[in-house]
Amino acid sequence: MKIGELSKLTGVSVRSLRYYEQQGLITPTRLENGYREYHKFTVEEVNTIKFYLSLGLSTDQISSFLHCVLKNNETFCTEVLPIYKEKLEEIDKQIQMLTNIKSNLEERIRSFNVEIYNKKELEHDHEKYS
Amino acid sequence: MKIGELSKLTGVSVRSLRYYEQQGLITPTRLENGYREYHKFTVEEVNTIKFYLSLGLSTDQISSFLHCVLKNNETFCTEVLPIYKEKLEEIDKQIQMLTNIKSNLEERIRSFNVEIYNKKELEHDHEKYS
DNA sequence: ATAAACGATAACATTAATGTTAGGGTCAAT
DNA sequence: ATTGACCCTAACATTAATGTTATCGTTTAT
Known part of the structure; x- marks a missing residue:
């Protein structure tokens, strides 16, 4: 899917989706014409990002453990607990x-x-x- | 007194004193050479400003009632109470x-x-x- | 082929008080 | 007259996510 559709499905602005990418939180592929192409499970990823942002975490903090929590139960990611405590x-x-x-x-x-x-x-x- | 002395007496940086002036909170006169000249009671004024800033009020809000509270008991200044309630x-x-x-x-x-x-x-x- | 809708990049704006730096004057003491 | 301590103005930087705008290419439907 393209960025407009992802934006509609997640409620996150196109501008913010590009920003998350710049911060290394999501990494779409590119179509031949240069358009960003997202997998359908990116919707879930973006919702996860939204959740951590709602906890007041910075994109920097989120990027330090997002990779892990997208694959595992959060409690398996040792990077998360210290960040929670700090916050x-x-x-x-x-x-x-x-x-x-x-x-x-x-x-x-x-x-x-x-x-x-x-x-x-x-x-x-x-x-x-x- | 000049700005350096006022800064020392109040603990407010020279930069901030100039900023308060720009926001209309204090209005020094000028010496012939262009230096700012402050009355000795400006120390009290700046401490008052510091206090309101510590309550989380903006320079804008402070400027709306500072004139009054510097002359009267704060409770005589009708502008203050709504700002307190809003804050x-x-x-x-x-x-x-x-x-x-x-x-x-x-x-x-x-x-x-x-x-x-x-x-x-x-x-x-x-x-x-x- | 043209217009509308969508995508891309890039850059500036937002907030508010304060820090920092640059490039100058002024003044007092030596 | 030189040095050091002050003073001046002006401008940029800080924080962090997001909005806005400008300029351009692409796609799709008519």
Whole structure:
């Protein structure tokens, strides 16, 4: 199949398919006219790539083990586990950072509410004593 | 004071100070020779900018309320609260995404452990029955 | 044979703050 | 007057996957 069909079947843009090829993730053959020709099982490969990208892995990381996981159960590929662990640490750090910022933001937002409360108190006092 | 001194006092690089100026966050005067001249209270301003940047706000967002918060208590600046709330939603979404990925990663990592366990079982069986 | 649909390559754009480098002025001390 | 420490502007680089556009060749249907 040609690139347009693969794109439709996978939902991955033609541009991205060419990029994956450039990154060494897929290697189509060429027809006489220069068009890329893909095997039908490339659909599965591209879906696998999509999955790993959705885990936040880079094309570089994916390329380091894709060859293996396309043939074996993932758990047989020793390259994968360290990458997962590395990514997990990275994500934990990010969550930690975001959580800190979130706390700060919530605290600042709370101080606005306190301010509004103070203003209402003032109005109330005004009524009470006027 | 000149830019080098401001940089030392705030820990913000000269490059970044010029960038903040370009974004309209600070507006030094110029000496006759073209050098930027900063008031001493600019140190406080830059520290304020640093703080808002650390909350993940963009220079664009900061510039929309910096003028106000430099003169008043932040809670008097009506522009700030919506920006905080917007940022908070954005961060919640990011945390949600990262948490999802984290779950997926942990599940995949777990399946490696199961696999190792199975392998050990095999060895064990091998001993047992050999 | 012409037009529409598809394919190819190549290059630039996106985001946002910051680093780096190049090519110059300025100033103070020697 | 030379040196070193500053300052200036301007421009390119960084990250990574994807979008966009330009220019061109190919195929297919009319």
